[in-house]
């Protein structure tokens with residue numbers, strides 16, 4: 061498999077509304093072929109003179125090597141700031157500069173295993189490619205999708221097609237079980253005899269899922285979301301505290317070492333700080 | 348095609364395009380997008396003596412045509428640079444300008460001493476980043492005081508092999524940048540890099556708090572280009588024989604040409620790499636075309652050209 065990211069002049073094939081989100085399909089020759097589940101793309105916002113310089117990162121929902129037009133990647137975006145709004149307003153044939161695939165993807169089990177996939181909001185986007193890959197390896201796949209409201213769920217139908225079971229939770233009870241994804245996990249872990257849980261969504265959700273997984277001795281992998289300026293590993297803006305195999309906490313880049321980490325390796329309690337025991341942390345108070 | 352060869356003091360470069368410190372890490376990630384040997388030089392992230400974790404997040408905020416950063420010089424320290432990064436860069440065919448930083452005069456000297464241990468030929472020049480708070484002087488930034496700036500540059504110069512040119516990287520956040528430039532040259536700087544980021548701040552109007560965990564940060568990107576052009580202009584007018592590496596907001600070949608016309612012999616691309624990972628090679632191509640279109644046979648002819656016929 062060809063390695064490394066590419067920068068390509070992409071083209072919008074379609075933009076569709078899906079609940080609260082925009083589903084964008086981009087022609088991005090060369091990129092689709094390299095995608096593995098968990099990879100993301102960094103999209104430029106505006107043209108070559110745009111005043112919004114920083115790229116916006118999005119998980120890859122699907123990558124198709126041979127569409128009608130060539131290789132495509134699909135992303136699901138929630139429009140809230142200037143960049144995501146601009147992207148959601150694109151029309152067919154508009155140009156969008158794409159860098160990808162980026163990041164370290166999910167690790168797949170070597171042998172058939174029972175896998176639970178947990179997505180929060182648009183965070184479920186990368187789970188469908190993952191589900192396909194797991195199924196191809198003979199894994200059992202159960203899916204839990206959670207969101208604040210029904211509108212903010214993504215991929216419920218997709219999940220039903222792929223998974224052994226689909227559980228939906230919403231904070232307001234507008235669909236499925238009222239509550240959080242973590243409310244339904246313990247029962248599912250037991251019923252499915254889950255070996256590994258994969259999660260993608262907001263940080264508080266990832267923290268909670270990693271916590272439940274640890275309590276039930278289920279391995280976990282989480283795809284984190286940190287503010288990124290470059291997405292390619294050169295700026296050092298996207299770091300978070302992660303414990304290495306040697307037991308040492310380091311401030312590591314979520315764009316290259318991540319976005320996927322082992323759940324128990326992320327120091328969720330210390331995100332947004334530099335823990336005093338981190339490698340290279342400022343020593344003492346000084347004088 | 349114009350002759351693009353240039354030099355920064357005794358460092359010869361096949362072309363004037365470089366990365367900017369902190370915007371290309373140690374080169375590996377950009378090498379996935381283009382061969383580093385295509386560039387005039389790679390400027391490394393500033394290294395200090397010991398490994399550093401940097402500041403807490405959020406470390407960046409987007410601003411109009413720019414961004415603020417408060418990374419806090421995160422890095423693995425000078426020994427890792429010498430052991431792992433410099434041999435790799437040399438094998439990749441890059442000409443490497445090593446950026447060094449320190450919190451004290453002694454640290455500048457010690458880091459420079461370790462850089463001397465690098466494999467022969469792997470260091471084209473050393474850039475002394477003096478935008479660090481001086482721990483011995485109430486946290487006053489070296490680059491803001493001519494004496495402190497000169498001491499840091501002098502410490503690095505003395506510790507380094509005389510054949511390796513030393514560039515002092517200046518901050519624009521001073522009243523008289525020419526005075527700082529003179530002090531650095533007096534202390535042994537063979538050239539100058541201009542400019543580092545401009546101190547700035549963003550307040551998040553939802554949380555009603557500073558957007559960066561570090562409260563203030565460095566402004567970079569096209570927003571600061573006119574400041575960079577002005578600094579290069581003023582210093583070149585005062586010290587026409589001192590080579591300058593121009594940095595600040597370069598996005599296109601014409602942006603690079605502005606810095607050259609103001610007096611820069613080479614140009615770094617920083618923040619714009621985050622927008623366009625292949626920007627350094629694109630800007631080089633565009634600069635080449637711009638020189639041709641204006642009838643310059645060589646880059647050297649264009650360096651400082653805008654000063655012609657003007658009384659300063």
Ligand SMILES: Cc1cc2nc3c(=O)[nH]c(=O)nc-3n(C[C@H](O)[C@H](O)[C@H](O)COP(=O)(O)OP(=O)(O)OC[C@H]3O[C@@H](n4cnc5c(N)ncnc54)[C@H](O)[C@@H]3O)c2cc1C
Nearest residue numbers: 114116117118119136137138141142143144182286287288
């Ligand atoms: C690996 C990864 C995968 C992501 N996948 C998706 C996805 O599938 N769908 C989706 O809608 N969003 C996703 N996001 C979040 C998305 O990148 C941000 O919502 C978006 O960049 C915000 O841009 P803006 O212009 O709307 O907002 P602004 O707040 O104006 O953005 C300003 C700057 O901050 C950065 N930034 C702001 N918020 C975030 C954030 N939450 N994460 C990362 N950078 C941020 C922006 O990239 C930009 O550089 C993902 C983020 C990461 C890191």
Ligand SMILES: Cc1cc2nc3c(=O)[nH]c(=O)nc-3n(C[C@H](O)[C@H](O)[C@H](O)COP(=O)(O)O)c2cc1C
Nearest residue numbers: 367368369393416476542543567568595596617618
């Ligand atoms: C994320 C980031 C990190 C930086 N780190 C360093 C650094 O370690 N040392 C240094 O001398 N300059 C550093 N700089 C400043 C740049 O080298 C450059 O001087 C400045 O950004 C202006 O150029 P630009 O507008 O092209 O980015 C950094 C800039 C950014 C944006």
Ligand code: FES
Nearest residue numbers: 291293295296315
């Ligand atoms: S976003 Fe630049 S290093 Fe991760």
